[in-house]
Amino acid sequence: MKPASAALLLALVLPPYAPAQAPIDQKGKEDQVRRLTDEEKLTLIRGLAAEYAKVKTFLPHSTKPLKYNADGTYDKAGWRAAGTEFGPVARIDELVQVTRVDIEDDQIVLTINGGFKPKGKWYQHVEMGGGLGGTATQPVTNKDTRSFGTTIALEWKGRIPPSITPSDVKKILKPVLDFEQRSASEDYFATLPKEIQEAIKAKRAAVGMSRDQVLLAMGVPRDKVRQTVDGLETEDWIYGLPPGRITFVTFANSKVIRVEDAYAGLGGSTAPPLKPPQ
Numbered sequence: 001m002k003p004a005s006a007a008l009l010l011a012l013v014l015p016p017y018a019p020a021q022a023p024i025d026q027k028g029k030e031d032q033v034r035r036l037t038d039e040e041k042l043t044l045i046r047g048l049a050a051e052y053a054k055v056k057t058f059l060p061h062s063t064k065p066l067k068y069n070a071d072g073t074y075d076k077a078g079w080r081a082a083g084t085e086f087g088p089v090a091r092i093d094e095l096v097q098v099t100r101v102d103i104e105d106d107q108i109v110l111t112i113n114g115g116f117k118p119k120g121k122w123y124q125h126v127e128m129g130g131g132l133g134g135t136a137t138q139p140v141t142n143k144d145t146r147s148f149g150t151t152i153a154l155e156w157k158g159r160i161p162p163s164i165t166p167s168d169v170k171k172i173l174k175p176v177l178d179f180e181q182r183s184a185s186e187d188y189f190a191t192l193p194k195e196i197q198e199a200i201k202a203k204r205a206a207v208g209m210s211r212d213q214v215l216l217a218m219g220v221p222r223d224k225v226r227q228t229v230d231g232l233e234t235e236d237w238i239y240g241l242p243p244g245r246i247t248f249v250t251f252a253n254s255k256v257i258r259v260e261d262a263y264a265g266l267g268g269s270t271a272p273p274l275k276p277p278q
Contacts, residue, residue: 034159034162035105035159036103036159036160036162037162040162041103043165043166044101044103044108044164044165044166044169045103046166047165047166047167047169048101048108048110048166048169048170049098049099049100049101050097050098050099051097051170051179052095052096052097052098052179052215053095053096053097053098053170053173053177053178053179054093054094054095054096054177054178055088055089055090055091055092055093055094055095055096055176055177056092056093056174056175056176056177056178057076057092057175057176058076058079058080058083058088059079059088059089059090059096059112059150059176059177060079060080060082060083060086060087060088060089060150061082061083061085061086061087061088061089061116061148061149061150062079062082062083062086062116062150062151063116064082064151065151065152065153066079066082066150066151066152066153067153067155068152068153068154068155068172068173068176069154069155070154070155070156070157070172072172072175074176086116086148089113089148089149089150090113094211095211095212095215096112096113096149096177096220097112097113097215097219097220098110098111098112099111099112099113099114099115099149099220100115103160105159105160106155106156106157106158106159106160107153107154107155107156107160108153108154108160108169109151109152109153109154110151110152110153110154110173111149111151112149112150112151112152113148113149113150113220114148114149114222115148115150115151116148116149116150116151117148117149149220152173152176152177154169154172154173189216192213196208196209196213199213199217200213200216200217202217203217203218204217204218204259205217205218205237205247205256205259206256206259207256207257207258207259208255208256209255209256210254210255210256211251211254214237214249214256218239218247218249221237221238221239221249222238222239222240222241223237223238224236224237224238225238232252233252234250234251234252234257235250235251235252236248236249236250236251237249237250243263244263245261245262246261246262246263247259247260247261248260248261248262
């Protein structure tokens with residue numbers, strides 16, 4: 001067989017030549033091809049779950065996850081439109097909490113303040129009675145202004161880079177959620193009056209506390225109810241579900257003015273006011 005014929009035969013029989021595939025661990029390539037390991041996912045979850053952050057922009061209640069791009073951009077008009085039905089989760093600079101973290105190939109889903117919950121009016125049936133022999137008062141409110149949480153989906157165009165850290169995620173989200181204030185929480189706690197420190201350690205609210213201090217003490221409330229009585233606007237933070245103890249923490253002018261516990265309509269007790277700083 002002539003050399004030219006042999007070469008032609010080999011070309012027909014053998015598959016086309018392809019260069020060897022580059023190692024998967026080359027710098028910059030690995031992040032594009034492989035999924036996060038379980039350990040990497042756990043690191044992200046541990047670094048984000050239960051973290052508090054201050055709201056820095058309009059953060060709406062939404063039945064669907066709010067999309068937020070990994071480059072720090074998001075549909076501001078879409079978020080505003082999503083909030084037309086149920087309003088914002090919290091005011092600017094108020095604390096919210098990450099209560100759940102879910103990780104998929106291309107997104108990290110953060111549940112804020114328990115996420116969106118179906119409407120319910122169970123608190124309208126809780127009576128703040130005047131004791132065993134007293135006459136029960138009317139429900140807390142007849143207008144459903146219950147507060148819900150929301151969900152944020154932090155999305156990448158490809159898979160989540162394995163090099164991502166919880167700190168990186170917090171930096172990406174900084175335009176909407178500022179986590180940095182939590183890094184100074186211990187210093188903040190040290191500046192508080194002794195009475196407030198003791199209340200926070202005991203995980204209870206007390207008259208005179210701010211919203212941030214109540215969050216440190218008791219966490220995110222299950223519900224919030226706002227109402228105006230005789231020109232005074234108040235906001236009740238409600239903890240607990242029946243059957244059992246239900247705690248009502250009432251704010252006016254950003255300070256706690258009343259704390260009451262109720263159970264099965266049997267009245268409640270008010271926490272004593274804080275002593276003035278010495």
